[in-house]
Amino acid sequence: MDGSEKLPLLVIGKSANPRCFKNVRTKPVEYEANKKAWMTAHNNIPLLQNVKVFFFPPNMTSVVQPMNQGVIRNLKHFYRGLVVQKILSGIDTEEMVKIDLLDACRMIQNAWQKVTCDTVANCFRKAGFVHQRDESQPQQDSEDITPVEYWEDVGHDLPYETFVSFDDSLAVCGELTDEDILAEVRNKKAKNASSDEEEENQSKLPEISLPTSTEAIFHFRELKRFIEGHQNVHGSLFDALNKLEDFTVTQKINKKKQTKITSHLIKA
Secondary structure, eight states, rough: SSSOOOOEEEEESHHHHHSGTOOSOOOSSSEOOOOOOOOOOSSSSOOOOSSOOOOOOOOHHHHHHHHGGTHHHHHHHHHHHHHHHHHHTTTTSSSSOOOOOOHHHHHHHHHHHHHHHHHHHHHHHHTTTTEEEHHHHOOOOTTTOOOOOGGGGGGOOOOHHHHHTTTTTOOOOOOOOOHHHHHHHHHTTTTTHHHHHHHHHHHHOOOOOOOHHHOOOOOHHHHHHHHHHHSSSOOOHHHHHHHHHHHHHHHHHHHHHHHGGGGOOOOO
């Protein structure tokens, strides 16, 4: 309720093994997949003895659900802003800017970090989740966000907030028909086979190689030089780059130790 605990986001797609996830061992978000890319995990509620469950009244989600009081809108605002930035950052290149599922996951995780504790807390207040003893006045909602800079450079007359909310009516869940339920059962039975087939198809595509530790360290140092060439840069950027560089250097040293461990052995 106070925004101090923000769980990792869950992204639901249609492909169990997207090609862009190949060689990715730590995803920026939790990821699941099903035929419709719908949220289906809340269909079955376990029998609870010490908790009483109340279902929301029909068509009241926008009133009583805290996430619908501004958290989702705030998240979308930041996510769409990152999409615009990505488009504009590649506007001088000859190739069209492409955003794959991994890019989207990275950006939505970044956007989630930008949603403040105040926004979450105020949205719970709007939904009526306030402790009786809490007599403090709600703070100004940090959702009063400024429009994304350079939005007009994209070339649209559409207001930015319309761009943010264009998919508000998109269905992300719903009652499953008998046909849907049977399809899900069949999908679960065939999941291993389909995963193997999908992996086989992906193996025929060009390999997406990971940068080496040496390459990554070089790019971190190039980024530092880039940042040092600008004024009024916050020190947190250097702190973040230093942490990333330290992690990469540690990985390189550990890998080097592992490859040379046999040098300490003596043949009998």
